[in-house]
Amino acid sequence: AKPASQQKNRISSRITALDLALGVNADDLFQHALNFVAKSIAAASSTHYIAIGAGQHTRNMAESTPITESTTTPDDETANPLQIESVDEESRASEDTAGSLLEAAQGRPLRLPVRAGAHRQTARAPYWFWLLGLLNNASYVIMIASAKSIDAGGVAVVYLVAIGPGLAVKASAPYWFDLVRYEKRLLVAALSMVGGFLLAGLGARRPLQLLGVALTSFQSALGEATLLALAARHDEGCVSAWSSGTGFAGIVGYGWVWLFTRALRFSMAACQSVAALSLPLLYVLASRRVTGADEIRPKRLGSFWERTRFGLKLWPTTGALFLVYFSEYALQSGVWASMGVPQPTKKHRQDFYLYANWLYQVGVLVSRSSGPLFPTPPSNAWLWAASGLQAVFLCLFAVDAATRYWYASSILVMCVLVGLLGGGVYVHGFRRLSVGHEPELAMPVGALAADAGIVLANVMGLFLQACLYEVNGIDGAAVPWRLPGCRERW
Structure with a gap:
């Protein structure tokens, strides 16, 4: 260099x-x-x-x-x-x-x-994977940041739609990804990104907006599973670069919504339309830099049951990914959506939701960029300890939302810690999978475990938000939740 x-x-x-x-x-x-x-x-x-x-x-x-370099033909x-x-x-x-x-x-x-330089694009590949990580996840974050505008009383509904199609993609990925070339998958992802932004922004009714969120979920999952497997075929530095880019995506996504809707006072339709005209184009151009003109073909693996057994054997790492994502998304979709700091008004709830998630993304950015600081990935015991601490934070925030014991702006510092734990488990968990055997299969399995935790967390988030709405005397929850004497008891 x-x-x-x-x-x-x-x-x-x-x-x-x-x-x-x-x-x-x-x-x-x-x-x-x-x-x-x-x-x-x-x-x-x-x-x-x-x-x-x-x-x-x-x-x-x-x-x-x-x-x-391989002597085989395309x-x-x-x-x-x-x-x-x-x-x-x-x-x-x-x-x-x-x-x-x-x-x-x-x-x-x-x-x-x-070794860097083994492939003709490897020397510059980490930079392109960083950009692809940012673009691929920015679309998902923009939808999450717009959740209160799409369905104020059922934020977890938006979260569920934002993860459901992606879960289906990642659950099936180990069984068909080797049949479709990388560049074709990424092109489909880019087209889905365009459709998702346009429907979410210009849809006249909520079902159309949710369909746009679903398309973005499909795009994000297809791109993530594809690019993680492709990064593992280059070298470990590309996995770290990808993780750092996804960390920046959180800042860019929430910053994008804040810039257009708060600073410039544009409508949500304008915010989504500008994204549809710019982000997918950059996504296609960057993806061509890592797939190249030689049309990299995925490696063929074993049978259906052999792949399934192999995926189950990865539970010491994928289990930690599941737990940390369950805890942090239950926080975001259920607890933070019901908190209004310092007063439980609608405006304060919207502001706290935006700033809490923004600071969470700051923590994610820092920890997901920490890959090069660790020559070898931390042990599975470290991953489980960080995931367990994230579950403790979920309980503490839920109690605080009900009792208002710590209802000051200083609690936003804890949101940064939540992001640090989540991002750390993500980058080092996938680093462990990338340097193991058959990373093209292991990486989508890890992504599936994370999404499974998110889906379960969003279901729980619906009831958490409804329960906390009931405790704080707030109407408009998407799920009816009545506990006799609950409000008086708290």
Whole structure:
């Protein structure tokens, strides 16, 4: 990698009148604009070994095994642009068999050499994965940030619609993703993004708006499962870059809604329409940079039952993802939607919902960008400890919403901590899956576990919001909830 000063001089010298007339190198400008991301990812781009075992992670920087490009043609169903030479000959001999899938899931040590530059796009791939993470998740966050405008009394309904179609995509992904090329999936995702924004913004009735939310859910899930698997085929640095980009998506999504609806005082229709005209185009352009012109074909895996058994064996990591997402989304859709700080008025509830989720996204941004700080992913015990603490925060916020014990603006600090825990489990959980065996299958399974937690949390959120509305004497809950003497008792 070139020094930062040399990179800046090279870019500056090219920005002349002639360059502007002929077109400036987009890669150089993009790398310059995201220089701070490049510094955080640089450590993950160097040659290194990753060793995975049951509770054991080691790295050997002294050894080096080259990654050779595949000699197969794009028509070959097992074509892989990153043919990794395994150090363990026995593991290489059984790599594509169902037996190796189960052995890897049971904790059999596996060493994989990873080196930047093995693929012709790998050197710049982390920057594009960062941008794709931002764009892919920004559409979902914009819908969540607009939930109070779509259905003020049933925020969890919007959350359910925003995750239901995505859950179906991720549940079926391990069984059909290898039949459809990456670039075709991403094109369908971009078209769904356009339709989702237009329906949510211009729909005259609530069912049409919810249909737009559902299309965005489909797009976000299809893009996430596809790009996570594709990032694992490049190197671990791309997974960290993707996670950091999704963290920025939270800030951008809530900032987008605030800018258009609060600062500029535009309607929600204008907010969604501008997104429909800009974000999908950038999404398509960025996705072409990571799929390339050679049309990367997914790797064919085992049978239906072999894939299912392999996915179930990943529970030590996917279980933590499920718990942390259940806790934080029950907070967002049920508890925070019913809190009005410092007074339980409609305006204060809307403001608290916006600012609490915005600060939550700040915490997510910081923790999802922490991948390069850990040479090896933290253990599963660490993931479960963070997920358990998130469940404790859910209970504390629910009690506070009912008793108003801590009903001051300072409670927003706790929202940042919720984001730190959720983002940390996300990035390090997927890092563990990406360096294990068969990451193209393991990554969608991890995404499925997270979405399953979100769906269950949103169902619970409907009843949590209704119960807290009843306790605080607020009408308009989407689910009727009457507990005799509940309001007086609290």
